[in-house]
Ligand SMILES: Nc1ncnc2c1ncn2[C@@H]1O[C@H](COP(=O)(O)OP(=O)(O)OP(=O)(O)O)[C@@H](O)[C@H]1O
């Protein structure tokens with residue numbers, strides 16, 4: 001990876017850089033487990049600017065930077081401070097980049113991280129922009145798959161849930177497009193992948209769109225579950241009629257291959273039954289845990 | 305030269321000004337609106353719609369007296385009529401003739417049609433698109449990465 005570079009979209013990384021990053025993530029994970037004290041980011045400051053609430057992403061970034069010996073500054077709620085006073089994002093970024101070595105941004109508008117990267121004098125990492133991208137979530141999703149199977153190619157990946165609004169699934173699809181994978185897109189009809197995403201991946205991805213999880217579950221290697229939000233439905237009866245068929249329960253898992261895995265970007269509400277958690281195929285908590293070593297590797301690559 | 309063009313020439317030979325030739329049939333009015341000729345202008349304008357043409361089967365032609373176009377206007381025309389030929393007329397003769405060219409990036413000409421795009425929220429940047437495909441026309445917003453097709457682009461011009 002070229003140093004001093006921003007990560008706005010998963011497409012900013014070549015496949016070779018991805019594989020490099022995965023190798024380093026595994027090293028970081030091993031160092032973390034062994035309790036080794038890392039100091040390579042000593043004296044470096046990471047600023048987090050979250051214009052939209054987040055728990056996991058923010059905490060795992062902050063944890064990653066501290067694990068590397070660096071420090072973190074953040075605005076408790078930028079929406080109620082500078083943005084509320086009418087300051088442009090461009091100006092906020094110019095100022096914050098003069099206080100830090102790296103900026104992590106989450107913003108409700110699409111393209112915000114790109115704009116930030118243009119006004120910042122230091123690298124910017126996109127931690128989610130509207131319904132656009134969430135590249136670091138995708139990195140840890142891919143990392144988990146790669147770590148479990150030793151490859152990403154030649155797998156059947158079933159993405160389940162809200163495929164319309166979920167930026168994690170959009171980022172994931174854009175990234176999967178560069179691998180030789182089969183993708184099943186399973187969602188209620190009103191929550192299908194939007195055409196602006198489909199258009200970008202349809203020439204390179206072998207895809208099946210369906211509203212039936214049962215029809216694809218047996219061939220699935222990776223079941224990627226996302227949350228279906230109640231708020232997306234105008235009609236609560238429709239929500240209730242739909243939600244049952246998209247929940248992963250014991251019986252669903254019984255249909256799956258022994259060697260398959262279940263992922264979820266979390267938070268989970270009730271789309272995966274708690275009875276599933278103890279099954280060896282349930283890997284969503286490992287996936288969440290990888291958030292720290294993967295982000296450590298990324299910070300290292302960007303600032304090294 | 306086809307007889308259709310000769311006839312048009314007779315109608316509208318101009319002393320000085322600009323001829324926009326080889327506009328896709330039916331797009332002349334869009335070209336006028338892009339040049340803001342539809343909202344008041346004191347130049348004499350002749351329009352030929354659905355003229356028979358060797359190159360295009362049918363085409364539109366616009367001739368504007370005493371007006372010469374700027375780069376930014378030529379870029380806009382290229383989004384509507386990517387094959388248009390511009391002839392600059394001085395003293396009844398063609399003084400200069402060239403084709404419009406679709407630029408690689410389109411900056412500050414149209415807004416992104418994604419309402420949730422950062423460029424629509426008052427930030428100090430012009431909307432910016434990469435030309436992903438010339439035919440059919442596809443523009444990609446540099447910020448939100450959304451694509452816009454010809455229909456959307458024309459409706460925003
Ligand atoms: N004095 C003029 N007044 C008005 N229109 C003119 C004048 N001179 C040329 N034109 C127009 O300008 C355009 C270009 O003229 P030109 O003589 O190069 O046509 P052409 O030989 O058909 O070229 P092309 O290969 O571009 O079709 C034509 O549409 C022509 O009718």
Ligand SMILES: [Mg+2]
Pocket residue numbers: 305309
């Ligand atoms: Mg001709």
Ligand SMILES: [Zn+2]
Pocket residue numbers: 111416417418421422423445446447448449450
């Ligand atoms: Zn945009």
